[in-house]
Amino acid sequence: MYQQIHETDTSPPYRPEAGNRISELGTLGVVIVFRPKQEIFGAGSPAPYCYKVLGGGVRVLRLCRDGRRQILEFLFPGDLLAFGAGNIHMATAEAMTRATLMRMPRIRVDALLKIDCVLALEIRRSLSSQLLLAQRHALLLGRKSAEERVASFLLLYADRQTEAVLPTDRPMVRQDIADYLGLSGETVSRVLNQMKRQRIIDLPASAHIRILDRASLEALDVDDCEGQQ
Amino acid sequence: MYQQIHETDTSPPYRPEAGNRISELGTLGVVIVFRPKQEIFGAGSPAPYCYKVLGGGVRVLRLCRDGRRQILEFLFPGDLLAFGAGNIHMATAEAMTRATLMRMPRIRVDALLKIDCVLALEIRRSLSSQLLLAQRHALLLGRKSAEERVASFLLLYADRQTEAVLPTDRPMVRQDIADYLGLSGETVSRVLNQMKRQRIIDLPASAHIRILDRASLEALDVDDCEGQQ
DNA sequence: CGATCTGTTGAGACGAATCAATGATCGTGG
């Protein structure tokens, strides 16, 4: 079965962090649960829905014909998905863990946006912050060394991941991190283990990265314009 | 003098390609002319204005503390600038050539967006297409070879540049292309000249790149999801 | 408890960066 509808979820709790009106969107859609590695939508396919992540982790990526993969973003509860899409999805979205999403018909969302300028503002804000992340990502991919990339990644997702030290701590596997950072899995492994030897991080389990020395990571964060908003 | 106001411009003509209502924005602002290499705004500075390019070329970039530079996008007449910014600019914008921009107070634009949902839709569309470009750019920076990057760049900006073969054809210098593609200037030069030897392009002048064999470039374009919308 | 992913580690190859020198082009002022 491709997807199961209206199932409840025991994953990390839903954080309504993305504004007031956006939470009202909930009435427009249904809750869908995806299994690990299940595709939510594929690049090139029609885009009749947009989504909000309620629980679990999602990766958004683009592929080359020969299988090269670039992960564009990792999404967690509260994050919006595919609100920028046109009629066709230009990226693929997959559940990394068991994931719960609110799925809303684009037509109904668009109709609501036509009459609710406050909601439209919130959506614009969300698109803008996605764009900002994409621009930081471009500097990382274009100009940073492997070590700097890993440091930036850890700082970004240490901020985002809640403190909750659940068994399912960090749903990205090494290859996901590599494909987000534009590196090979082996290089990510090497850098992480080198950082472990330097006591900057600890790797208690393959899915769990604990930051021990945040200052060292920040020293590797070479971005100008620190106030990352 | 830092900038000259209300000057007329003889650069490529203004293309009102970005929608109906957006052109109405014109009444909100003033026209400003920037000299080549002049900064329009800097990363980290307050963002009281947003802009629309009327003539000339603009580059948007992010810097590292040590001077490494990543160009995020090149803008041409019709393109919007800084509509996604919050209170602070997170990127720098510079004129590449002599450039004419419409400068609009963000407060007035936001006020208009609160009551004009159609304009808001057009802005949202513009942000979405920027996001799409940023995502293609991420795949390029993270996963493509130097040759593939140059080919993608040529295809992208061959589409964007009008046929107009003006003396000031292509305002990007080699280092701009390099900083957009995440390469060194030398590598860009080597790839371009290798393509010239293969009769894929011609380089009649350093500022002018003419595509002779588009099919060969497209063969190097390894992106999946061809329908780039 | 084996089978299959996932992660680690090493050796070697390769692509692009860097460093360096020269040549072309542009802009400016004499």
Add this chain to the structure above:
DNA sequence: CCACGATCATTGATTCGTCTCAACAGATCG
């Protein structure tokens, strides 16, 4: 209008970082 300096582009030699290939170790899961 030409000469000059400054910027930009080309090309070569070398270095360096990361990828690839390969073997193995550990986890995870039926």
